[in-house]
Amino acid sequence: MPTNMKIKKIWKWLLAQIFRIFLFLSSHFISLNLVSFLSPYFPLIYSVISRKRAAVTMIQRITRLAQSLPLRPSSASKLGAYCYFASGAASSTQQLCKPSLKSPNVRDDEYADVEWDNLGFGIVPTDYIYIMKCSKDDNFEEGQLCRYGNIELSPAAGVLSYGQGVYEGTKVYRKEDGRLLLFRPDENAIRMRIGAERMCMPSPSIHQFVDAVKQIAQANRRWVPPPGKGSLYIRPVLIGSGPTLGLAPAPEYTFFIYASPVQNYFKEGFAPLNLYVEDEYDRASLGGTGGVKSITNYAPVLKAMSRAKNRGFLDVLYLDSVNRKNVEEVSSCNVFIVKGNVISTPPAAGTILAGITRKTVIEIAGDHGYKVEERSIPVDEIMDADEVFCTGTAVGVAPVGTITYQNKRKEFKTGIDTVCPVLYSTLMGIKTGMIEDKKGWVVEI
Numbered sequence: 001m002p003t004n005m006k007i008k009k010i011w012k013w014l015l016a017q018i019f020r021i022f023l024f025l026s027s028h029f030i031s032l033n034l035v036s037f038l039s040p041y042f043p044l045i046y047s048v049i050s051r052k053r054a055a056v057t058m059i060q061r062i063t064r065l066a067q068s069l070p071l072r073p074s075s076a077s078k079l080g081a082y083c084y085f086a087s088g089a090a091s092s093t094q095q096l097c098k099p100s101l102k103s104p105n106v107r108d109d110e111y112a113d114v115e116w117d118n119l120g121f122g123i124v125p126t127d128y129i130y131i132m133k134c135s136k137d138d139n140f141e142e143g144q145l146c147r148y149g150n151i152e153l154s155p156a157a158g159v160l161s162y163g164q165g166v167y168e169g170t171k172v173y174r175k176e177d178g179r180l181l182l183f184r185p186d187e188n189a190i191r192m193r194i195g196a197e198r199m200c201m202p203s204p205s206i207h208q209f210v211d212a213v214k215q216i217a218q219a220n221r222r223w224v225p226p227p228g229k230g231s232l233y234i235r236p237v238l239i240g241s242g243p244t245l246g247l248a249p250a251p252e253y254t255f256f257i258y259a260s261p262v263q264n265y266f267k268e269g270f271a272p273l274n275l276y277v278e279d280e281y282d283r284a285s286l287g288g289t290g291g292v293k294s295i296t297n298y299a300p301v302l303k304a305m306s307r308a309k310n311r312g313f314l315d316v317l318y319l320d321s322v323n324r325k326n327v328e329e330v331s332s333c334n335v336f337i338v339k340g341n342v343i344s345t346p347p348a349a350g351t352i353l354a355g356i357t358r359k360t361v362i363e364i365a366g367d368h369g370y371k372v373e374e375r376s377i378p379v380d381e382i383m384d385a386d387e388v389f390c391t392g393t394a395v396g397v398a399p400v401g402t403i404t405y406q407n408k409r410k411e412f413k414t415g416i417d418t419v420c421p422v423l424y425s426t427l428m429g430i431k432t433g434m435i436e437d438k439k440g441w442v443v444e445i
């Protein structure tokens, strides 16, 4: 090797050693802020000194090494690796989750270690959650992906005493070619904003919401089941996380998203639902929050649900709270009836959640030539329908086999020659990319 080359090699090696010592000292005695501050300039500094491309590469390697070192919390905010949140009103900075140091990118062919054939609808902890915070009267800014784990909350958080919170649910499907597909996530974003307004909360913008959903799907992509084996259920939640003793809007808000791979919502799979008409407990009241996805709507139905389950039913069909005469919806899905060529569903006019699946199915049914009506449906009329089905992100389009009302049990037509499977297969075909999406509903990640 010529002497010139030897000198260059020694020079490179010497510089590498100096940087290593510098990094070692930094991580122990000096704040890593200095390293993080200088790190973007390492390549520049060195290239100015040596003007050699190879050396720049070497320094870049060292920089990456510096970034992968465990960090002290003091340097976390600079390096953006920890999830820290300035809590204006709470006047303290809280660490809500563990740092996300690993790159969220996984290879397309990598799958998490899951028995895909045994998925139900339960929590399977994945790799990442997304968190974004803001204080009252402020706007949400810059959320972060964090390692999956518990989140920290003040015991006086508004959501805990006063139920100030809304949530959403959407699903990601994996196409045969590996691409990930979302379905109408902007509709979830809009619904969250409407719900947040009703619950006196600031909410992420539509762009922030959709972007966060895409990020969480991408970061957890190895948990998206193979085609035909289910989907990755995504749960965005917005809560009043700041402390408040008196009944008032919380001083601080947290928007977070977690995900879980799922298959069928009901453990009975695709079997037709048997529903019980509840005429004692109400789900929603006129002027209440039934029309938004407030967390306060769900615990009150548990009593009715468990009573129905103890009597052998799968779920509950609720009536309007004024006259207990018209059907409204099921605990977590909307309801439709079919009579001849007419499909009807109760109007989403305040007490019923305006389901995104409901809205989609209304359009698909119209495209298939059915007449679709949104109108009040007396419970006696539903007992006289040809067919009944439910819609929701979790259940898809699910046939109802029986409805029991005041000890009267009615059986409905189910099976291949009914409307439900036509709507189900069209909806699922579009969601999974098997049927061309001509409506702009599917969003590729």
Ligand SMILES: Cc1ncc(COP(=O)(O)O)c(C=O)c1O
Pocket (backbone or CB within 6 Å): 169, 329, 330, 331, 332, 333, 334, 353, 354, 355, 356, 357, 358, 391, 392, 393, 394
């Ligand atoms: C009460 C209630 N109704 C209906 C639905 C269906 O809504 P979507 O189709 O948007 O999932 C849900 C689920 O979110 C729900 O919780």
